[in-house]
Amino acid sequence: xxxxxxxxxxxxxxxxxxxxxxxxxxxxxxxxxxxxxxxxxxx
Amino acid sequence: xxxxxxxxxxxxxxxxxxxxxxxxxxxxxxxxxxxxxxxxxxxxxxxxxxxxxxxxxxxxxxxxxxxxxxxxxxxxxxxxxxxxxxxxxxxxxxxxxxxxxxxxxxxxxxxxxxxxxxxxxxxxxxxxxxxxxxxxxxxxxxxxxxxxxxxxxxxxxxxxxxxxxxxxxxxxxxxxxxxxxxxxxxxxxxxxxxxxxxxxxxxxxxxxxxxxxxxxxxxxxxxxxxxxxxxxxxxxxxxxxxxxxxxxxxxxxxxxxxxxxxxxxxxxxx
Numbered sequence: 271x272x273x274x275x276x277x278x279x280x281x282x283x284x285x286x287x288x289x290x291x292x293x294x295x296x297x298x299x300x301x302x303x304x305x306x307x308x309x310x311x312x313x
Numbered sequence: 314x315x316x317x318x319x320x321x322x323x324x325x326x327x328x329x330x331x332x333x334x335x336x337x338x339x340x341x342x343x344x345x346x347x348x349x350x351x352x353x354x355x356x357x358x359x360x361x362x363x364x365x366x367x368x369x370x371x372x373x374x375x376x377x378x379x380x381x382x383x384x385x386x387x388x389x390x391x392x393x394x395x396x397x398x399x400x401x402x403x404x405x406x407x408x409x410x411x412x413x414x415x416x417x418x419x420x421x422x423x424x425x426x427x428x429x430x431x432x433x434x435x436x437x438x439x440x441x442x443x444x445x446x447x448x449x450x451x452x453x454x455x456x457x458x459x460x461x462x463x464x465x466x467x468x469x470x471x472x473x474x475x476x477x478x479x480x481x482x483x484x485x486x487x488x489x490x491x492x493x494x495x496x497x498x499x500x501x502x503x504x505x506x507x508x509x510x511x512x513x514x515x516x517x518x519x520x521x522x523x524x525x526x527x528x529x530x531x532x533x534x535x536x537x538x539x540x541x542x543x544x545x546x547x548x549x550x551x552x553x554x555x556x557x558x559x560x561x562x563x564x565x566x567x568x569x570x571x572x573x574x575x576x577x578x579x580x581x582x583x
Contacts, residue, residue, distance in 0.1 A: 275393055275526050282389030289383025294372050295346040298383070301371040302345035302355040302363045305480075308459035309356045309367065310470035311488030312480060 316401070316566060320408035324353075328405070328468075333358030337476020348384065350391045351404030352516050354462065356469035365391070366439060366516045367458050367465075374443030374453030388519055396527030397520040398565035400510055404517075406464040407510060407564070413502040414549070422551055423505050427512045428562060434461065435515035457515060459487070463495040506549035510564060521561035529582050531558045531565060537577035547572035554578060 289295065307313060327349045330340040339358050349362040365387055372381035391399060400407050414420075434457065442456025458465055470488070474481050501508045510517045524530070533555060544554040547568045552560055554569035558578070570578040 271526065275528060278389055278393040278523075278526060282386045282393060285382040285386025285389065287386075289381060289386055292378075292382070294378060294381055294383035297372050297375050297377065298348075298363055298368040299343065299346040301368070302360075303339070303341040305339055305473065306354070306356040306367065306455070306458065306465070306469070307483075308455050309354050309462065309465035310473055310480070311466060311491040312483045313459070313485065313487045 317408070317411065319402050320405075320411070323351075323403050324405045324408060327353060327361055328357055328359030330359045330361055333360075334472050335476075337473055339473075348387050349403075350395070350399040352406050352462070352464040352514065353404075354458075354465035354469040356465060356473065358469075358472050360468075364458075364464075366462075367455060370439060370443045370453075370455035370458060373440070374447070374455060376451040379444060389523075392520050392523030393526060394528050395520070396524040396530060396565060397517060397561075397563060398527070398529055399520050400507075400514075400517045401564040401566035404510075405468060407507065409467070409499070410502040410507050410509060413499060414506050416503050418503055420506070421504050423508065423511055425551075430512050431515055431518045434513055435518055439515045460490070461494065461513065463491075463498050463509060466491045466495040467499075506551075507564065511550065511562065517564070518561065521563070524561055524563055524565075525559045529565070529580065531563070531567070531570060531578055532581050533558055534577045534579065537575045539575055539577075541574065543572050543574060544569035544578060 333340055339356055340361055344361050345355060345363050347362050348365040348368055352366065353360055353364050355363045355367055365384055369381050369384040372378050372384060438456035438461060443453035447453045498509050538555060540555060548554055549568060550562050550564060552563055557563060567580065570580060
C-alpha cells in the first residue's frame with residue numbers, strides 16, 4: 271500500500287510537471303483571470 | 314481547533330482578494346494558475362486560485378488539449394495526500410452545507426441510490442461535454458460549471474451580479490436554472506447532511522477514489538472498538554465507521570473520532 275501511495279504521488283507530480291511544460295497551466299491562468307460567464311450563469 | 318474554524322480560515326485565506334467583492338471584479342494575479350483543493354469557483358471575486366474542476370474542464374475543452382495532465386496531476390497529489398478530507402475541511406461549499414445543517418430541524422436520511430448520480434455528473438458533465446460538444450472553433454463548454462455548479466452560482470455569480478449592471482442585463486434562462494438548483498440544494502442541506510457532496514459533486518467523487526490510499530486517513534483500532542454504534546449515529550454521511558472508514562463517501566470530518574467513547578478511531582498520517 272505504501273508503494274501505491276508514493277507511486278501515485280510521484281506520478282501526480284510528474285503529470286503536473288509535464289502538463290505545465292506543455293502549456294496547460296497557461297490555459298488555466300488565461301481562463302481564470304477572465305470572468306467565467308458559463309460559471310456565473312450568463313452562458 | 315474546531316472544524317468550522319479551519320473551514321472558515323481556509324476559505325478566507327484562499328479568497329482574500331476582498332477588493333474584488335467591493336468592486337465587483339475578479340482577481341487577475343498569476344497565482345490563479347494554481348488550484349485550490351475544494352470547489353472554489355475562479356470567478357468568485359475573492360478567489361486567489363483556480364477551481365480544479367473548472368480548470369480541468371477549461372483545459373479539456375480548449376482547442377489545444379483533450380486531456381489535462383496538469384490538473385490530473387494536481388487531483389492525484391491532493392487526493393493521495395488528503396483523500397476526501399478536502400471535502401470535510403477545505404471546501405467552501407461543504408462549509409456552507411455544514412452551517413445550514415446546524416439549523417435545528419428534523420433531519421432525514423438520504424436514499425443510498427442517489428450517491429450514484431455523481432458518477433453520471435462526472436462522466437457526462439465534466440468529461441464528455443467539454444471534449445465532445447465543441448463549438449465551431451473547437452472549444453467545449455465547461456458542462457459542470459455551466460449547468461450545475463452551485464458554488465459558482467453562490468460565490469461567483471451572486472457577488473459579481475450585485476455589482477455589475479452589465480452582467481445583470483445579460484441574464485437569461487441559464488441563470489434562472491442555476492439559481493433554482495442552488496436554492497434547492499441549500500434548502501435540502503438543512504434537512505439532509507451534505508446533500509450536494511453525496512449526490513452531485515464530481516470533485517468529491519474524484520477525491521473519494523483516493524480514500525483507500527491516502528496518506529492522511531482515519532483508522533479503526535479493532536482492539537478498542539466495542540461495536541457500540543455511537544460512531545455510526547454520529548456520522549452525517551450515514552456510514553458505519555467500524556466498516557466504512559475507507560469508503561468513497563467518507564469526507565473524513567472526524568465526527569466519528571470525536572464521538573467514540575474508547576478512542577478507537579484515530580487520524581493517521583503516512
